[in-house]
Amino acid sequence: MKLIKRHVEKPNYKSLKDRELVKIFRKNADESAFNELMNRHQQKIYSYIYSMVMNPEIANDLFQTTFTKVITKMDDTYNEQGKWIAWVMRIAHNATIDYLRKQKRYIDVSGWSDEDSSTDYFDRMEDDSVVDADDKMIETETRSSLMKHIAKLPEEQRSVVLLRHYYEMPFKEIAELTDVSINTALGRMRYALINLRKYFEEEREEEQKHAHG
């Protein structure tokens, strides 16, 4: 019997689509394929979870829970027809919403600035335009207040804003992911912007009061 030795060549993972990487990982338990998937999407998924819960420890737990489900359910529930990331985001979204509904507690928005200094998100901001220290401080304050305002939004409005921001997800997909109609998703975005506008105005009025007082 003649044995044919097959030359197995490692694919260029960066050039592969998510679907192809998932297939390779499923077929060969290829660690590199999974690493590539993680590298591509981890920041967006983590940012979404983090922005929803505003707490690093809980974000870590939910991120791990999400990926544990992804790994264990990939063979059973992901059908390779839809986008892999949309499937993962649904898991992340459900895990986050489950947590928030269970807790129903006040979100500590200070979590955005008081975590350990080495992992503070401000240190990782890539903004070369901010050269001047004063400008940087203003930028930092603006971002900080933005996150405080986002944290004040009702969870369903916050979710739409963040899904749109991190994934530029079409509203059709946001609607599917959050199990609502497209009109509801659009309406939530509209109300989120109206609420944010109100929060910024209140903040400005408050600042003016302090300035005059």
Next chain:
Amino acid sequence: MHTDENKAIRYLMKEMDPSEEMEFEKQMRGDGDLLIEVESLRATNRKLSGIPHKTPPADLTTAITEKAKEIQSKRKPGTANIIFFMKRGIAAAILLGAFTGGYMYYSDYSGSQALQSSGTETVEPWVDRNEVLRFSADQQAGQSSIPDADLDRSYEKLQLVNDLTGTNSSGNGILLTGSSN
């Protein structure tokens, strides 16, 4: 169907098709309030670009990758092959069952067809000339031999005539002639 309220958002988020977009811009030019509403929403939306990105801790991603590899490799060589062969085994069993069933059904069907075609005359028992009650089974079993046996038995009834003058007076009155008229 989209509601009018959400048109401003759809416009801002570039979710309108070009013709709808042009129509909405035309509407905005004619409606100052709508223009203010859209511009105000646009200004707030612009601020959202400042939402930061967060990176998960490296040890967390490493742990997840390790776990993924472990779970998937556990699945692969053993269970995957078992599942592979199980799937094919089940498929083969179904096919075999289907073929066998089909064959049995077909043979039953053709058998019953044959039975039906020959069965109409054999269903009822009948009495032959020897006053023997016969059933279909008899006929079916020795269908080809029965006519011959009957024929043989029918000869047995005949007796050799030795007395050519005839003892039987009943024949006397019979005139064996052709037509004389």
